[in-house]
Amino acid sequence: MSLLQIRELTKRIGNKVIVDRVTLDMEEGEILGLLGPNGAGKTTTIRMIVGLMSKSGGEVLINGMDAHTHFEQAMKHVGVIVENPDLYKYLSGYDNLIHFSRMTPGVTEARIREVIALVGLEVSINDKVSTYSLGMRQRLGLAIVLVHKPSLLVLDEPTNGLDPAGIRELRGHLKYLAHKEGVGIMISSHLMSEMEMMCDRVAILQKGKLAGVHQISDMADDERTQVRFEVDRPDLAVQILQAIMAGDEITADQHHIQIRIAKGHIPEISRKLMEAGINVYGVSTIKKTLEDKFMEVTGGEQH
Template sequence: MNKIIETNGLVKKYKKTTVVNQLNLSVEEGDIYGFLGPNGAGKTTTIRMLLGLIKPTAGEIQIFGKSLAKHRVQILSQVGSLVEYPSYYGNLTGYENLEAIHQLLRMKDKRKIDEVLTIVGLTKAKDKLVKHYSLGMKQRLGIGLALLNSPKLLILDEPTNGLDPAGIQEIRELIKDLPSSYGITVMISSHLLSEVDQMANKVGIIHEGQFIFQDHIQELRKKSTGNISMRVNDPHLARTILHKDGLNVSLNGKNELMIHEHEDSKIAYIADKLIRQQLAVYRIQEEKRSLEDIFLEITHKGGEVS
């Protein structure tokens, strides 16, 4: 796959404070890349560097295989962005807002405005004053403004921030459709893994300016594999029996057996063995860590996923 964004040793310092530290970012064509981290982790600073709004202290940024430092205008003409809250004219309609940007970009074909309205689902509201839009509609209009120049890359900074569940769902469905339907690679920053999990195929997690995870989201999901807990009438005896059989088990704080095996056949074997030893098995259940739990764990530790 073609690399759309690639950074090498990206650093941003403000006086003695290092906000972004040796960041090696990799976004491939067709990705929905979730850029995650707690507030203050360096996400927005990184995005501002990618958009040429601030200069890196050190390191290199390549977008579409070209150096941003050397080809800034050419690159950014193919990039759409929404950083923080969208800018719009409240006393103009949705259509008129898009028309204003259309003229600023010196675009000739006005059919692009209607196309964008369709993409962001605002065709029916195009003649409504934007000051009467809901927050979700304003956010969709902001994304529409970013799509007006037919970008190859769309960078969104916290696009669901402050939205209600319905608005979040609208933005999520819109973003998910962009790579497959319009060939647009998307980079989306967020501090909520649960949100990104429903959109992204690749995730980078940043903490205190450094990457602590970057890979396909399936690799992160594998980390959520939990343990099997088993409630029996005599957990200490059960543990002794299973240890003699070479099985990896322990007791938790609830005095339940924790079975560190995941194959169905192993669980069935353990249950059958305990029953044959005249022990009563009351309950067997899987205890999985959510992706959000993993995210909180690794960002609090500031280290790799365990």
């Protein structure tokens, strides 16, 4: 049974469909990213999953529990951060943790100390939150939602306002939680390069509909790759490749030629170019990025 099962999830406001019959599964120990242009329905989807917004149709199952008919039981397994966590700045980090931990019966002092260490706040946990950097507040928020040992974390734009060091730090914590502790993490973000480094899969939303779900590792294993050859005679190189690879698109600039081929053909092409008297100074592959896939799926559409 999947950790999270979303079936035909729909949200209508008046005559407008904000989220349109989204169906998606998520497993334990994976990081699933939600991507989409502004207005695609990412935040609305997240809010419906965690009960912050009513749904117009469909169902959400968490550990097999219907989040609508058994809300309290289902939410016992969930930790949520929507953008920046709400904290009491006049209290210390430790007092914030104590306060929020009281909302869940059975949280021990040992568990509190465990999550403090997990997010790396041992040194500053007794300082007032008003003295914390934004990155430290995000880590404290993460500790708060982890204290009751959730099996599912749902994070909406958690990297907002973080500097590169803070983003990298948060990424490290989330990957550890997913891949070492088995926590399932759903995360939305506009930073596609960051999502590519963090997520195992991405689900792309467009106009409220699920446009596709893609495994990040599959993009690196694409059979045909864009390959760039640095040469001294690009015009002649294009002529040679057009003769032996009819139908393939070949582009050139002052010092390079570029073609989409299987990696196994690189030595053969290099050899034919050199046999024709063309010096090959370098060969590089151009990996398809998550941004490329996003633009393919959405057609570059923005709102």
